[in-house]
Structures are given as C-alpha cells and as structure tokens.
Amino acid sequence: MNRALPLIGFALLAVLFGFGLWWNTRHDQREVPSPLIGKPAPAFSLPLLDDPSTRVSKAEMLGQPYLVNVFASWCIACGEEHPVLMQEARQLGVPVIGYNYKDDPDAAKAWLAQHGNPYSMVVTDRSGATAIDFGVYGAPETFLIDADGIIRYKRIGPLTPQVIADVLEPKIQALKHAAPKQESP
Amino acid sequence: MKRRHVLLLLLGLCVTFAAHAIDPLKFKDRAQELRFQHLTRELRCLVCQNESLLDSQAELAQQMRHIIYKQMQNGRSDDEIKQYLVDRYSDYVLYDPPLKPSTWLLWFGPGLIVLLGAAGVLFTVRKRARSAPATPPPIDDEDW
Incomplete structure (x- = not known):
C-alpha cells in the first residue's frame, strides 16, 4: 500500500490535470459574467445607422422582448457570427437590434451591404460610451432584454446555432409566454 | 556643476514627456496623480485580462482611464468609482476581490x-x- 502511494498521488494529479483541460474546452477563460443579468438595461438613446437624426431609446423599446447584438465591421468574430444571424435572426420571433460598436458608419454600412443585414434596425455607438453602461468589453456580445426592459441573458462571443437552439430560443419562448400579460388588448 | 544640473533637469523633462505622451491627462496636483495611478493599478483591464487599467494600452482601458479621470475631477471617491465599474463589469474588474x-x-x-x-x-x-x-x-x- 505504501509503495503505491506515490502512484496514487500521481494519478490524482493526472486526473486533476485532465479535468482542467476538459473544463477549459467548455468554458471561456476570458468570459466575465455580467452583473446586469436580471437588472434593468441601462437607459440609452442612440442614433440609427441609416438615419442619424433619428434616435432610438430604451423607452421606445419597452413592451416587447428584443435582442441587442453588438457588432462592428472591424470585429473578426462578428464575421464568423454573421452567417448564423443571417440564417436565424428572422426566425427568432423577436426584433434583433444591431448595435454598431465603435465603428465608422460608412465601414459599417459597407460591411452590412456586403454580408447582408439580419437586423430589424441598426443603432450606432461610435464613442462606445453607452456600451460601457451595458458592460460591453468585446464584440460580439448579445443581450436579451424583456418587455419590461430587464436584461435576461447575455452571450459573450459569437452566437452559434447550438447556443441559439439550446439557450437563446428557450429563453425567448419563456419571455413570449410571459409577454402577453404586459400588452394591452 | 551647474551644467550637470541643467542636464539632469532636461533628462527629467524627457522622462515626463515620454510618460505623458501615452495618455495626456492633466492632474491638479501630484497627490491626485498618485491617487489615479494607485486606483487604476487595482483595476483589471477587461480586454487583456492580465494587465491593470494603468498598464494596458487597449482602447477600452484608455476609455476607462478617461472615465475614472473625469469622475475623479468631479470629486467622486475611489470606492464610488470602483462601484461604478463593478456595477457594469462585476467584481472581476477588482484585483482585490471583496x-x-x-x-x-x-x-x-x-x-x-x-x-x-x-x-x-x-x-x-x-x-x-x-x-x-x-x-x-x-x-x-x-x-x-
């Protein structure tokens, strides 16, 4: 038994090491959990990409659940995410607002013209000041905001078909079942 | 002797210019500058997560330094500034978690x-x- 002790010790370390590897494949080390989940989304008022004189505010969006997808033409991971949004955004059943983050408006327009526009509208935050209120630290990020303006879910990193099917869609469905209570007939 | 002093002074000026060229923030006195450095050293940059806000050259870190600087000018305390960031980015921004x-x-x-x-x-x-x-x-x- 005593002679086997070092071997047992080594085996335990090996198991711990293996667990660490396994854990890291399933978790993003860089992901910072948002403290805003379950709290009211910050107030915002941002100009539309196509028509900067028109602003969209949080108050206008109340009454229905919606998604906010933070993207930029300079963001490489957004390019990976984009085909997924092109395919799935219309089927989600909620408006998907494009949040153009620290981007040149012309570059953003060219990018959307080239890759397609999956968004129901696109707002711009060129300075990124409002994005700090949302706790944005890297694009792409996606927020699910309910009819009362509460942030229900945040995805850091690209949306994938799997994340949409496993996490996002169930959450949207849950909100849509709860939403009719808010609407006046 | 005097010439050496002048030389030293010039050398000193070079150093301060180099330090300020990165991020030109004007502090009202040395104490506030030290306070700013101390505070930003305790906060984590979210883009390059092994760097403090003070050290990081990431754009977001620079933006946050400006926010912290502005809040300092407006008389906010260190704890209030930290809370502002924690409300948005969670305890993760603190190198010294509660x-x-x-x-x-x-x-x-x-x-x-x-x-x-x-x-x-x-x-x-x-x-x-x-x-x-x-x-x-x-x-x-x-x-x-």
Whole structure:
C-alpha cells in the first residue's frame, strides 16, 4: 500500500490535470459574467445607422422582448457570427437590434451591404460610451432584454446555432409566454 | 556643476514627456496623480485580462482611464468609482476581490490546501514513528 502511494498521488494529479483541460474546452477563460443579468438595461438613446437624426431609446423599446447584438465591421468574430444571424435572426420571433460598436458608419454600412443585414434596425455607438453602461468589453456580445426592459441573458462571443437552439430560443419562448400579460388588448 | 544640473533637469523633462505622451491627462496636483495611478493599478483591464487599467494600452482601458479621470475631477471617491465599474463589469474588474460567500473558496482555498497538506504530513510522520522499531536498524555495511 505504501509503495503505491506515490502512484496514487500521481494519478490524482493526472486526473486533476485532465479535468482542467476538459473544463477549459467548455468554458471561456476570458468570459466575465455580467452583473446586469436580471437588472434593468441601462437607459440609452442612440442614433440609427441609416438615419442619424433619428434616435432610438430604451423607452421606445419597452413592451416587447428584443435582442441587442453588438457588432462592428472591424470585429473578426462578428464575421464568423454573421452567417448564423443571417440564417436565424428572422426566425427568432423577436426584433434583433444591431448595435454598431465603435465603428465608422460608412465601414459599417459597407460591411452590412456586403454580408447582408439580419437586423430589424441598426443603432450606432461610435464613442462606445453607452456600451460601457451595458458592460460591453468585446464584440460580439448579445443581450436579451424583456418587455419590461430587464436584461435576461447575455452571450459573450459569437452566437452559434447550438447556443441559439439550446439557450437563446428557450429563453425567448419563456419571455413570449410571459409577454402577453404586459400588452394591452 | 551647474551644467550637470541643467542636464539632469532636461533628462527629467524627457522622462515626463515620454510618460505623458501615452495618455495626456492633466492632474491638479501630484497627490491626485498618485491617487489615479494607485486606483487604476487595482483595476483589471477587461480586454487583456492580465494587465491593470494603468498598464494596458487597449482602447477600452484608455476609455476607462478617461472615465475614472473625469469622475475623479468631479470629486467622486475611489470606492464610488470602483462601484461604478463593478456595477457594469462585476467584481472581476477588482484585483482585490471583496470577501463574500461566492469568493470564500478564492480567499480560503489556499489555506485549506495547506491545512490538508499539513494534516497529511502529520498523519504520515505519526504513523512512521509508531511503526518504527525501538532499536535502530542494523548498519548496512554491504559493499557497493
């Protein structure tokens, strides 16, 4: 038994090491959990990409659940995410607002013209000041905001078909079942 | 002697210019500048997560330094500024996380491991002492 002790010790370390590897494949080390989940989304008022004189505010969006997808033409991971949004955004059943983050408006327009526009509208935050209120630290990020303006879910990193099917869609469905209570007939 | 002083002074100026070229912030006095440096050293940059806000050259870090600077000019305390960032980016921005149930493992984990190790050593030593023969083992004079 005593002679086997070092071997047992080594085996335990090996198991711990293996667990660490396994854990890291399933978790993003860089992901910072948002403290805003379950709290009211910050107030915002941002100009539309196509028509900067028109602003969209949080108050206008109340009454229905919606998604906010933070993207930029300079963001490489957004390019990976984009085909997924092109395919799935219309089927989600909620408006998907494009949040153009620290981007040149012309570059953003060219990018959307080239890759397609999956968004129901696109707002711009060129300075990124409002994005700090949302706790944005890297694009792409996606927020699910309910009819009362509460942030229900945040995805850091690209949306994938799997994340949409496993996490996002169930959450949207849950909100849509709860939403009719808010609407006046 | 005087020339050397002037030279030193010029050298000193070079250093300050170099330091300010990166991020030109005007502080009202040295104390505030030190306070700013101390505070931003305690905060984590979210883009390059092994760097503090003070050291990071990331665009977001620069933006946050400006926000912190502005809030400082407006008379906000260090705790208020930290809370502002924690509200948006969670405790993760703090290099010195607060003691609360979710961070107990972080704070006490290392001590726990040391205790476990000490218990293991104690256990082994006691067991050996008990099983050791009363007479010393015969001297091994085998020829190598």
